[in-house]
Amino acid sequence: MVCAALLIGAVTNQADAQPFDPGSNPSVEDLQRLSIDELANIQITSAAKHPQALGSVAASIFIITADDIRRSGAVSLPEVLRLAPNLEVARLNAYSWTVTARGFNSPETANKLLIMINGRSVYEPIGGGNLWQQIDVNLANIDRVEVIAGPGGTMWGANAVNGVVNVITKPGAQTQGFYADVSTGSFQRAASLRYGGRVSDHIGFKVLADSFDIDRTKPFDPNDTTDDAFHGAFGSLSLTGDWEKDKLTAAVMTYNNQVAGNTATFKGTLGRLIWSHDLSDGGGVNVNAVISRDVRDEATLYESRDSIVVSAQHNFRAGPHHNIIWGGEFRYWWENFKSFNDFKFLHPKTTISLGSLFAQDEMALRPDLTLTMGLKAEYNSYSGTEWLPNVRLAWQRDDGSLIWGAVSRAARTPNRIERELTHPIFLQPSPDFSSEKVTAWELGWRAQPLDRLSVSLSAFYNQYDDLRTDTYPATIFPLMLENGGEGETYGIEGWGKYDVMPGWRLSASFNLLHKHFRLKPGFNDLTGLAVQGQDPAYQAQIGSQWAISPAMDLNIVLRTVGEVDNAPVPAYTEADATMSWRLTDRLALSLEGLNLLHEQHLEAYDPSTAPVRYVPRSVSVRLRYGL
């Protein structure tokens, strides 16, 4: 549907590529798992879109398919993201999460992951990071989620420092007819309705509505009486015109989410237009326009944010050896931030504009060797210009395996909270606070060593500079933010899938993370380098997707997460299991359990942001109609 898949110079620039691991083309056995809609959605040639196939992406990319989501029992997007071995996902409470790649987790510091929904960034520019209460996605409408660990600045711009998550929804043509999905359970309940139809041969529409309701979680502190129960609703309408070479989508959506007792409400509306055009030379043009308004009303603050985004890109083949993609973006947002405590902005209202241009060339040095070089220049009226380059090399070996390496630079731009927030005693504004920067070195390998086995390994070494520190003067207060931290992280991510037999797939994955951070000479930090986040040193998962019979599916995932550093969160192991029965061709019943092994467990600890809560066991029953 959109340009969302436009990756680090590699994936097709349309929303309809294969829902498979990029490690290999899907086999005919893989296709057995797809619905007929999904089959129609398989991209059989990448030539018309972008020269490189998914299999040759020089990045640590993991794909979560619609089938994976259907089997997962997930109710919200972060639950889906738990499936990605190159992400860290921690639930804070009923309504809030922190998600990151390659370190820097914690509510304050998880600001280095860029999340895109159909190519639209949902990164919250005012406080930095992803405000999960405002990110509403209908899970049944997701075609796939592409999770890329590592910098994506050249393609995606600032704040794609440690990773990019691309959520790509199903094209209208693939969601014809009526679909309903209702689940009820011990911790969360959700309902979703969808109808897709056709106005004419070329024009289709889709209407979506969903709602969710999540119970209060158990407090860590027995005296904590706050209620974090969360409920909300989402609706959208889209019209898609699909012609031989052109595709035009117009969509509107709205959401309204509330924490119990209206202690916090999150509302928004959005309208967008997407036009894509296939050029006769095999290239394409993509134009995207979005207008949106988000409002957040909490006990301590009120924020409204209006924005306009227009972006365009063009990819084409220049001679036999070059594939070029270039484009630009313009963003403008108006923000009003009112604080109801003593931490305030001197000027609650502001406007910020952003303009960026990028170009990337993918050169075939040899038939088996591809060099990708790209650069983005991004100007932000608030924080100035960032140069975001990357160089990637991919070697496609005769046995079908791929070895890749990359060097890139990315930046996390300063936000209003960091520069403008002030307190009469504790905090003075920090107008000189500048971007946090990373230089990342990556090396990876993907292969299909056996017909039924695919594996991927990625290693990274990241050098960070100008990380945020809370500088205290001789009098201790007021604090001021400076870029006084630096450090390195390195680690490895790996996963594999093995098709034991048709209908039964086993998977395993892990990641390891090491961190070394320090103060630069002449700086101090009251927080003791809290900027480095709270991360487990390891995570691992094993899973089984088994079609016991054509009508019965059993899905089990066992995951273990190491003890979190810089926070008192112990290691934990949890299991999710889903059993589903296809009652008729159109109706399925499933029994779903999340976090089954313990009555409750802790995933994050940051009392300064929100009361600390346990994540409970969750058991649900779900009915799906339409399939």
Add this chain to the structure above:
Amino acid sequence: MPKTLQNLFTAIIALLLTGGAAASQPTADLETAVKATYLYKFAPFVTWPDPPGDNLTLCIVGADPFGDVLDRAIAGQGYNGRPFRILRLPVVSTDSGCAVAYLGGSGDQSVASALKALKGAPVLTVSQNSQAQGMIDFVNQQGHVRFRVDLAAASESHLKISSKLLAMAVSVRDVSGGPQ
């Protein structure tokens, strides 16, 4: 670079060198695999006047673009709880017992004459890249495998095609004649 990191990279390089040694089988052409998968996935969306009592038979008539890809596609799959059956025929007739017939055409029987031979019979005919088109005709659109549906021919053969499939079709030739 810290020492551990160096070790890490050394380990990866060692892995790369050993991992590549295992031979991998070439994967089938994706377009063929998608079409082979369609062939059996159409079945739940079609109603035959006399439901196939036995195993549902998929016929490949004439030139066979699928080879063993089709056999792999249907492995472990079923219709009404029974596995599919594949029949490869040089020539098709109403007595061949096909529920779905992919018409590849050959010197023995062109696609057009195969269609003529099956006219009115309850067989879902499938074609591609041919002047004469079956009830379902594969087309490539924007890099996807899609299909046209000839509802008129299907009705004539007393086959019901579900609205789901019609909605997915690139175009539908209506009962009344012309394209919708």
